[in-house]
Amino acid sequence: MEKYVIHGGKPLSGEVVIGGAKNAAVAILPATILAGGKCLIENLPCISDVMASLQILSELGAGIRMVTRNIYEIDTTNINSTEVSNELSRQMRASYYFLGALLGRFGSGQVAMPGGCNLGPRPIDQHLKAFTAFGAEDSVEYGQIRVKADHLVGSHVFFDTVSVGATMNAMLAAATAQGTTVLENVAREPHIVDLANFLNMMGADIHGAGTDVIKIHGVKQLHGCNYSIIPDQIEAGSYMVAAAITKGDVTLRNVTPKHLEPITAKLRAAGCEIEEFDDALRIRRTGNLHPLKVKTMPHPGFPTDMQPLMTTLLTLADGTSIVTEGIWENRFRYVDELLRMGANIQVDGQVAVIEGVRKLRPAPLRATDLRAGAAMIMAALSADGISEVDETIHIERGYENIVEKLQLLGADIRRVEAPRNAITRAI
Numbered sequence: 001m002e003k004y005v006i007h008g009g010k011p012l013s014g015e016v017v018i019g020g021a022k023n024a025a026v027a028i029l030p031a032t033i034l035a036g037g038k039c040l041i042e043n044l045p046c047i048s049d050v051m052a053s054l055q056i057l058s059e060l061g062a063g064i065r066m067v068t069r070n071i072y073e074i075d076t077t078n079i080n081s082t083e084v085s086n087e088l089s090r091q092m093r094a095s096y097y098f099l100g101a102l103l104g105r106f107g108s109g110q111v112a113m114p115g116g117c118n119l120g121p122r123p124i125d126q127h128l129k130a131f132t133a134f135g136a137e138d139s140v141e142y143g144q145i146r147v148k149a150d151h152l153v154g155s156h157v158f159f160d161t162v163s164v165g166a167t168m169n170a171m172l173a174a175a176t177a178q179g180t181t182v183l184e185n186v187a188r189e190p191h192i193v194d195l196a197n198f199l200n201m202m203g204a205d206i207h208g209a210g211t212d213v214i215k216i217h218g219v220k221q222l223h224g225c226n227y228s229i230i231p232d233q234i235e236a237g238s239y240m241v242a243a244a245i246t247k248g249d250v251t252l253r254n255v256t257p258k259h260l261e262p263i264t265a266k267l268r269a270a271g272c273e274i275e276e277f278d279d280a281l282r283i284r285r286t287g288n289l290h291p292l293k294v295k296t297m298p299h300p301g302f303p304t305d306m307q308p309l310m311t312t313l314l315t316l317a318d319g320t321s322i323v324t325e326g327i328w329e330n331r332f333r334y335v336d337e338l339l340r341m342g343a344n345i346q347v348d349g350q351v352a353v354i355e356g357v358r359k360l361r362p363a364p365l366r367a368t369d370l371r372a373g374a375a376m377i378m379a380a381l382s383a384d385g386i387s388e389v390d391e392t393i394h395i396e397r398g399y400e401n402i403v404e405k406l407q408l409l410g411a412d413i414r415r416v417e418a419p420r421n422a423i424t425r426a427i
């Protein structure tokens, strides 16, 4: 077990290079199964969710060759199993993408049935709705979900709710289904477009990704390709908050400013100065923070994965902010940690009312999930004195080298070994 020890109160400055998008990578890696050949994937973030996906591919029979830390060659020619082991599929929720990919190539797939998680219930009914529309049957046995089809036929699917996972899984299964598929009310996140681009590079015929209707003409077979994953929108947004909360001046390299617009707009409204370049962005804050109203929504709305970070920033605004969580039922669990730092926040269901305070005070903190963990780091960076963040395993699922990247920006943060339950907490 590791924890981070952070001596906060120093403005961050300098440059940080943003890695590849986690939520694109965890769909693109299973998608390589559809190639039945070799794919070279570049800009893969070196994070534990990616490592788990590579391990699953390897266990299924794929050849994995590391070219560099962020480039892997994956050969899915000799995959000889359609069942993801319980142990590996439970390490990562996104293992459900193996269902769509295995179903598309082999007509069957099995993973552990995902349960609820820290963010609230996480049903997959919309994923299954699409698979069923394509002619598959599903069954659950001893915690495993199995999908099976003699052959897949394209269909018209109207999703009841906008879901990133269901949109991606339907694309994976439909790419080689016979005939045409139309998916309506789909998610429009940058990673949806990235997956569609990757599938098209492998020979698929997918149009409309990035709008709310996607049309897929099924092709007989896909083939391998070389592909570079887009930059991570949420990692970038997290460093923007790091700059904003410490009154810093940070330039982000390897970003797509267009993908960051929902975040940029809110940070500008909060008083940050932001300059956009082709693949870089500079953020500075010199004045006070203005309070905001923020509601998380599917893209191009404000992303839910930025919500804990934005709420944390707004604890220091001059006045009252209101943050409404529009995607997940239970995404304010980290607020208790901020209260122990002196923040003034009241949560009622999906709404947090935040009265800005002048300073957060250092405290021992816990990463309750991935993005909440990142938010705790930002809170600690802003507080004068030494804070500790434990349960960092959540953070390392999605942030490559976060300690080293923050150190390069001048943060006083280090990893230390923490024996289990060694942290005494003032409650």
Ligand code: EPU
Pocket (backbone or CB within 6 Å): 023, 024, 026, 094, 121, 122, 123, 124, 125, 126, 127, 128, 161, 162, 163, 164, 165, 166, 187, 304, 305, 327, 328, 329, 370, 371, 398
């Ligand atoms: N939903 C259903 N039925 C379904 C699927 C989803 O009711 O079949 C509901 C969910 O309960 C939720 C909403 O629809 O209320 C949106 O869920 P979505 O399917 O879009 O989420 P996801 O695909 O499971 C991905 C990201 C999350 C991110 C959400 C929303 C990955 C691996 N995860 O999850 O990322 O919060 O989209 O943008 O792509 C994170 O990176 O920290 C993270 C949690």
